[in-house]
Structures are given as structure tokens and as C-alpha cells.
Amino acid sequence: MSTSTATAVSHPNIALIKYWGNRDHELRLPENGSISFNLGGLFTQTKVVFDSKFDTDSLTVNNERIQNSGLKRVSQLLNVVRELAGRQYFAQVISTSNFPIGAGVASSAAAFAALSLAASHALGLSLSEKDLSRLARRGSGSACRSIPAGYVEWLPGRSDEDSYAISIAPSTHWDLVDVIVIVEANHKAVGSTAGHALAYTSPIQKARIADAPRRLDIGRNAILQRDFEALAEIVEVDSNLMHAVMMTSNPTLMYWEPATISIMKVVPEWRLEGIPVCYTLDAGPNIHLIVRRDYVNLVKKKLDNLPGIQQILVAPVGEGTHLIPDRS
Amino acid sequence: MSTSTATAVSHPNIALIKYWGNRDHELRLPENGSISFNLGGLFTQTKVVFDSKFDTDSLTVNNERIQNSGLKRVSQLLNVVRELAGRQYFAQVISTSNFPIGAGVASSAAAFAALSLAASHALGLSLSEKDLSRLARRGSGSACRSIPAGYVEWLPGRSDEDSYAISIAPSTHWDLVDVIVIVEANHKAVGSTAGHALAYTSPIQKARIADAPRRLDIGRNAILQRDFEALAEIVEVDSNLMHAVMMTSNPTLMYWEPATISIMKVVPEWRLEGIPVCYTLDAGPNIHLIVRRDYVNLVKKKLDNLPGIQQILVAPVGEGTHLIPDRS
Numbered sequence: 001m002s003t004s005t006a007t008a009v010s011h012p013n014i015a016l017i018k019y020w021g022n023r024d025h026e027l028r029l030p031e032n033g034s035i036s037f038n039l040g041g042l043f044t045q046t047k048v049v050f051d052s053k054f055d056t057d058s059l060t061v062n063n064e065r066i067q068n069s070g071l072k073r074v075s076q077l078l079n080v081v082r083e084l085a086g087r088q089y090f091a092q093v094i095s096t097s098n099f100p101i102g103a104g105v106a107s108s109a110a111a112f113a114a115l116s117l118a119a120s121h122a123l124g125l126s127l128s129e130k131d132l133s134r135l136a137r138r139g140s141g142s143a144c145r146s147i148p149a150g151y152v153e154w155l156p157g158r159s160d161e162d163s164y165a166i167s168i169a170p171s172t173h174w175d176l177v178d179v180i181v182i183v184e185a186n187h188k189a190v191g192s193t194a195g196h197a198l199a200y201t202s203p204i205q206k207a208r209i210a211d212a213p214r215r216l217d218i219g220r221n222a223i224l225q226r227d228f229e230a231l232a233e234i235v236e237v238d239s240n241l242m243h244a245v246m247m248t249s250n251p252t253l254m255y256w257e258p259a260t261i262s263i264m265k266v267v268p269e270w271r272l273e274g275i276p277v278c279y280t281l282d283a284g285p286n287i288h289l290i291v292r293r294d295y296v297n298l299v300k301k302k303l304d305n306l307p308g309i310q311q312i313l314v315a316p317v318g319e320g321t322h323l324i325p326d327r328s
Numbered sequence: 329m330s331t332s333t334a335t336a337v338s339h340p341n342i343a344l345i346k347y348w349g350n351r352d353h354e355l356r357l358p359e360n361g362s363i364s365f366n367l368g369g370l371f372t373q374t375k376v377v378f379d380s381k382f383d384t385d386s387l388t389v390n391n392e393r394i395q396n397s398g399l400k401r402v403s404q405l406l407n408v409v410r411e412l413a414g415r416q417y418f419a420q421v422i423s424t425s426n427f428p429i430g431a432g433v434a435s436s437a438a439a440f441a442a443l444s445l446a447a448s449h450a451l452g453l454s455l456s457e458k459d460l461s462r463l464a465r466r467g468s469g470s471a472c473r474s475i476p477a478g479y480v481e482w483l484p485g486r487s488d489e490d491s492y493a494i495s496i497a498p499s500t501h502w503d504l505v506d507v508i509v510i511v512e513a514n515h516k517a518v519g520s521t522a523g524h525a526l527a528y529t530s531p532i533q534k535a536r537i538a539d540a541p542r543r544l545d546i547g548r549n550a551i552l553q554r555d556f557e558a559l560a561e562i563v564e565v566d567s568n569l570m571h572a573v574m575m576t577s578n579p580t581l582m583y584w585e586p587a588t589i590s591i592m593k594v595v596p597e598w599r600l601e602g603i604p605v606c607y608t609l610d611a612g613p614n615i616h617l618i619v620r621r622d623y624v625n626l627v628k629k630k631l632d633n634l635p636g637i638q639q640i641l642v643a644p645v646g647e648g649t650h651l652i653p654d655r656s
Contacts, residue, residue, distance in 0.1 A: 203535055203536065203538075203539035203542075203569065204532040204535045204536060204539075204569065204572060206535060207531055207534060207535035208531065208532060210531075211531035211532075214531075233578075236580065237576050237578070237580060240572075240575040240576050240580060241531065241532065241572075241576050243575075244532060244568075244569075244572030244573075244575065244576055245572075247568040247571075247572065248565050248568050248569050248572055250561075250565070252564060252565060252568060252596070254589075254592060254593055256589050257589065257593075258586030258587065258589050258590050258636075259586065260589070261582075261584050261585065261586050261588070261589050262586050264582060265582055265585075268580070308586075
């Protein structure tokens with residue numbers, strides 16, 4: 001072999017019960033389990049070409065050549081794949097996404113999920129969903145959740161072997177939609193990897209972790225029983241808990257913007273009016289409204305009256321990471 | 329005696345290390361200690377008249393007659409005073425304040441501190457500062473901190489006898505000022521008493537309490553050593569911790585407004601520019617900027633550029649609760 005290639009597509013995901021803080025930073029073993037769904041319609045497509053004539057790895061994201069830490073992180077994942085495959089070729093990685101990067105939509109999750117599948121397939125590996133999820137986790141913790149389809153739970157585990165995500169319900173199980181409200185499209189000041197490393201400095205992180213099994217049980221059962229009210233309450237508290245840890249870390253991390261607060265305050269009121277909607281935020285100022293599909297238009301109309309909104313993306317529950325035919 | 333009267337003046341106070349949650353709701357014994365200073369220039373003046381011909385207690389606040397729960401809470405404190413004095417006259421209570429009520433300036437603290445001194449003095453009691461502080465605590469927990477002068481620490485204690493506030497430094501010790509930024513002057517949706525009762529429903533309240541001695545030590549030492557940078561960091565984290573508990577209670581309490589977040593985000597940046605300023609918030613959307621006196625004008629100027637500010641009050645470190653001559 002002198003050249004081998006594969007292309008994979010992956011969706012970002014939105015966590016309903018959040019991941020924040022690692023028990024092992026290098027292996028990205030999380031301190032607590034998490035639950036998410038993949039965001040259909042938003043995708044990252046990644047082509048990996050291994051070639052014996054390359055003398056280094058290279059990375060292009062949205063037609064821009066990436067060096068330094070971004071490339072290093074990709075090379076580290078490629079090293080894991082090369083080790084598994086027993087092959088030492090360098091790779092060209094070409095990735096494109098159709099959604100804003102670095103602003104609370106989990107761009108690194110889709111990127112490392114797609115990279116894991118494309119790179120492993122290109123080198124002749126045929127990994128199980130579990131092993132793909134474990135591999136993606138090494139690149140970005142939450143990437144492990146973008147591997148399986150539909151509603152997903154990341155089993156935290158205690159080692160590289162038992163920390164991976166599984167599908168707990170197919171995408172067709174419940175017609176939830178993520179209405180993503182972009183209030184700030186700029187790259188965030190502190191990325192998730194750096195943020196995770198600060199979690200332990202908050203005096204409340206341990207309590208958040210200790211309480212996680214309770215929240216996971218409530219969240220999982222609410223999904224399985226399609227109980228929106230139960231889901232809404234635990235999703236909002238869990239999001240607030242993660243941001244509570246962030247804003248009490250040392251240094252403090254405050255991701256919210258004025259428009260974030262406006263929406264966070266009004267959403268529970270909409271729910272009292274009978275609209276099945278709740279909010280959740282990743283490590284950024286943008287706000288994800290989890291809504292039943294038949295209420296999406298009403299929610300979008302109500303958002304029209306609020307200030308500070310730059311863009312709205314709508315994503316139904318999506319499929320898992322998959323290969324697509326190579327077009328080169 | 330058929331008539332006896334006294335008039336007292338008290339300042340509200342701003343907590344630098346916060347009180348949130350009770351170990352005993354009726355006695356208002358706090359779960360953790362707290363540190364504050366009294367707000368000079370803002371005051372509540374309360375006149376109490378006991379008269380054998382009254383057949384009920386009455387309450388007038390800012391020229392408005394108060395009934396129901398407000399009156400009941402005052403009568404409960406008067407009952408404690410009557411019990412101590414062994415006299416059973418009803419009272420007329422007339423109170424006026426020069427600052428907005430119910431919007432994150434601790435109005436009930438000044439009110440119950442002034443009431444405690446005026447009522448006890450009118451019935452012939454000459455209580456020590458400690459016993460006055462204990463008495464005021466029965467009306468509103470943080471009222472115990474408005475009794476002593478200057479920088480104050482509430483020793484949480486475990487019983488009515490040992491839960492009271494002391495002065496840890498006189499007002500002249502350090503020239504700090506509270507620049508109170510009013511972003512919302514309306515009465516808050518959930519009062520502090522109801523909020524305290526929810527604290528235990530947050531999964532992180534216990535961790536916040538367990539960590540309190542550390543924060544109290546840092547805060548107390550920073551005041552005693554006039555170390556602004558150390559004070560600023562612990563004050564902001566402690567405020568965020570209290571709001572973290574609020575926003576993860578069941579139901580969640582979210583006191584912040586968009587303008588609150590704007591200011592919270594910019595203040596740490598001002599500090600990086602060399603301005604000795606930090607923020608803290610009570611149970612409301614308004615933001616208290618703790619500033620060294622020589623920087624007050626600069627901070628006010630910088631606030632001019634921010635949206636959503638309705639009013640700014642400036643309060644230096646104030647004196648304790650004291651009697652004033654009766655003008656009637």
C-alpha cells in the first residue's frame with residue numbers, strides 16, 4: 001500500500017446530562033456519565049489519506065491549514081490508530097463542517113468522531129461501535145457520544161477499556177429537536193479541554209459528581225418514557241450545575257452573555273404556558289432549546305421577540321458516525 | 329407606664345462572604361458564618377411606641393400601612409422583646425428607609441436591626457451588642473450583622489445563645505466603598521426567607537457549606553491585612569457559589585438579569601487593568617461593586633458605558649445600629 005483513504009461523516013451532539021471534569025486527562029476518562037443526542041443536519045465530514053510519501057501529518061479545516069496545537073491533537077489520535085493498525089504512514093486530514101466552530105456547538109466531538117472512523121477504516125481496521133467510541137474519546141471526550149445513533153449514554157467506566165458510549169434509544173424513539181440559539185458566534189475564550197482541567201478547583205465539583213447517578217437515572221428514564229416535564233427539570237438543573245462549577249472554578253469561567261440570561265429566564269415561563277421546551281448550555285454562551293418537534297415553529301416565533309440573537313439552527317435527533325463513498 | 333418610645337437607625341449591610349441556608353429556620357441559625365460591612369449613607373430609621381391603650385401591633389413602612397405577613401413578622405420579633413421585658417403592651421412601629429426595598433440591598437437587615445434596638449430600649453431593656461445581634465437575627469438572619477459597626481463577622485453558632493455578629497475591624501480600618509448598581513428596582517420574585525428554605529434542595533449546598541470555613545478565613549484575613557486582590561477573588565467566588573446554589577435549587581432561582589451578566593463579565597477585566605474592584609450579589613439582580621475609595625469615580629465613569637443601569641448608590645463602610653433622640 002502506498003495510499004489508502006476513507007471519508008466519514010459525524011454529527012455534533014448536545015448533552016442533556018453534562019460531562020465536565022476528567023478522572024484521567026490523558027485518556028479523557030470522565031468523572032461522571034453523560035447523556036446526549038446527535039444533532040442531525042449539522043455535520044463534520046472528514047477525509048483521511050495515508051500515504052507512504054508523506055513526511056508529516058497535515059490538517060485542513062474548512063479550507064484552512066491548521067498547525068500547532070490543533071494539528072498536534074489530531075496527530076495524537078492518529079498515533080493511536082497507527083499503533084492499533086501497526087502502520088506508520090503519515091496522513092493528510094481534510095475536514096469541513098456546516099456549523100459555527102467553537103461557540104457551544106460541540107465541534108470537536110464531531111471532528112474527532114469522524115476522524116476516528118475515517119482514519120481507522122483507511123488503515124484497514126474494522127472497529128466495533130464500542131471500540132470506535134473508545135477511540136474517539138481519546139481525541140475529545142464527548143466525541144465518544146457522536147459515534148452511536150440517536151439517544152446516547154456515555155458509560156464513564158474506570159479505564160480506557162470500559163469508558164464508551166452506547167445508544168439507549170434510536171433517533172425515531174422521540175421527536176425532540178434542538179433549537180440552537182446563537183448569541184455569540186466568536187470562538188470561546190477558554191476551550192473545553194482547558195475548562196475540564198479546572199473543574200477540580202471548584203469547591204462544588206465533587207458534590208456535582210456525587211449527585212450525577214441520580215441525574216442520569218432521571219434523565220435516562222425521562223427519555224425512555226418520553227416524559228418531557230421530568231426531562232426538562234433535570235436538564236436545566238444539570239446545565240446550571242455544570243455552569244455553577246465553571247463559575248466557581250479558579251480562575252472562574254463565565255460563559256454566559258446577557259442574551260443567554262434573557263433566554264434562560266423566559267424558557268421556564270414558556271413551559272408554564274404549556275410549551276414543551278427546556279434549555280441547556282455547553283461550554284459557551286449559546287443556548288440549546290430542547291423542544292418537541294410540533295412546537296419548534298412556535299418557539300422560533302417567540303424567540304423573534306428577544307434581543308441579541310444572531311442565528312438559529314434547528315437540529316433533530318441524528319444518526320451515528322458513518323462512512324461515505326470517497327469522491328476523489 | 330402607659331406610653332414608652334424609642335427611635336433607632338440602622339444601615340443595611342453587604343455580605344462579602346454570604347449567608348444562604350439555615351440549620352434552624354425559626355431561630356434563623358445559619359448553616360455557615362458570613363462576613364459583611366454596613367452601608368453608610370443608606371439607612372432605615374424605626375420608631376417604636378408601646379402604649380397600654382393599643383389593642384394590636386401596627387406597622388407603617390415609608391408612610392404605607394403594612395398588614396399580613398410583614399406585620400406578622402414584626403409582631404413575632406416584638407413578642408420576643410415583650411417576653412424579655414416581661415411587658416405585654418402592643419406597639420406602633422413606624423419605619424422609613426432612604427434606599428430601594430427588595431432589590432438586593434438588604435432592606436430587612438436594616439429594618440430588623442433598627443426594630444430590635446428601638447423596641448428593646450423602649451421597653452426598658454439595655455441589651456449588650458451581642459444580645460441585640462441575637463435578637464435582630466430572630467427577625468432576619470442578616471440583621472444580626474447590622475448591629476455592630478464596620479467590618480462584621482456573624483459567628484454561626486449552634487444555638488440561639490451563640491449565633492451573633494461581632495465587629496472584626498472598625499469602619500476606619502480600610503476605605504472600601506460599595507458602589508451599588510441598580511439594574512432592576514422592582515421587588516424581587518422570591519424573597520430571601522423563602523430562598524433560604526430552598527437551599528437544601530440544591531445538590532451542591534452541602535459542599536458550599538463544608539467549604540465555608542476556608543472562604544471565611546481567606547476573607548477575614550484579606551480584610552485584616554487590607555489585601556484587595558485576595559479579597560476580590562474570594563468575594564466573587566463566594567457570590568457565585570451562593571447563586572450556584574440558588575440556580576440549582578428545586579425550583580431553580582435565577583436572580584440575574586442581562587445587565588447583571590454584563591457587569592459581572594467586565595469587572596474582572598477592570599481588575600486586570602489595575603482597578604481594585606470586585607463584584608458581589610445578594611438575592612437579587614443588582615450588583616455591588618466593592619471598590620477602594622480612591623477608585624470610585626473611575627469605576628462610576630466606566631459604568632457610564634454599560635447598558636441597563638437604572639441607578640447607582642455609593643456607600644462607604646458604616647457604623648452600627650444606634651439610638652437617636654426622639655423627635656415627637
